[in-house]
Amino acid sequence: EAGVTQSPTHLIKTRGQQATLRCSPISGHTSVYWYQQALGLGLQFLLWYDEGEERNRGNFPPRFSGRQFPNYSSELNVNALELEDSALYLCASSLGQGLTQPQHFGDGTRLSIL
C-alpha cells in the first residue's frame, strides 16, 4: 500500500512569489491535513480537509490556502511568500475524521524562500 506522497520534495522561491505544494493521501483516506514545521520547532497545524471541504484552519494568514480534489488529493497554496515561510510542510491523511483515526504522514516538502 502506497503511503502519503508529497511533491515536490524541495521548492525554492523568492519573496513575493507563489508556491503550490501537492499531497496524495493513502488510498481510501478522505481526510488530509497540512502542517508547517519551521526549523527547530514543532509542527503547527495549518489546514484540514475532509470530503472536499475545509473543516478547520490553524492560526495562519489568508495567504495560506488550499483545496481538496474529488480524488481526495490536496494542494496547499502560499501567496506573497515571505522569508519566514521557509519550512518543512508536512501533509497527513487519515481514514475519515474523528479521534480514532491516526494521521499518517508524508515525507514533506521543504520550501526555501530566498
Place this chain on the structure above:
Amino acid sequence: AQTVTQSQPEMSVQEAETVTLSCTYDTSESNYYLFWYKQPPSRQMILVIRQEAYKQQNATENRFSVNFQKAAKSFSLKISDSQLGDTAMYFCAFISDSNYQLIWGAGTKLIIKP
C-alpha cells in the same frame, strides 16, 4: 488553550539502555487522544504509539510503552532496549473532539550511542 510541553530538548543514551521521554499537556477536555511520533533524519513523521484518554491501561507497542497519568496530565514514553535506529526527534501530540487538530510539543531529540 490546549498546550503540549516537552521539557527535554535533547537526550542521549547508550544502545540497549532504557530511556524515558517526558510530556505534559494542558486541557479541559474529557475526550482526547495522545500520541508519540518519531521523526528520523529522513524527516517522515512516524506514529509510535497512541493512548485514549478514557482508557486507564497504558498503551504498549513492542519496546515502546507509555506512562499515562491523567490526573497529572502527564504522558511519558519509555523505550526499552534502545536501538541505533531509535535515534530521531520524538514529538508528543494531543487531539480532542473540540477541534480535531493535533497540538504538538516542541520535540525531544533522542540520540542512541553505540
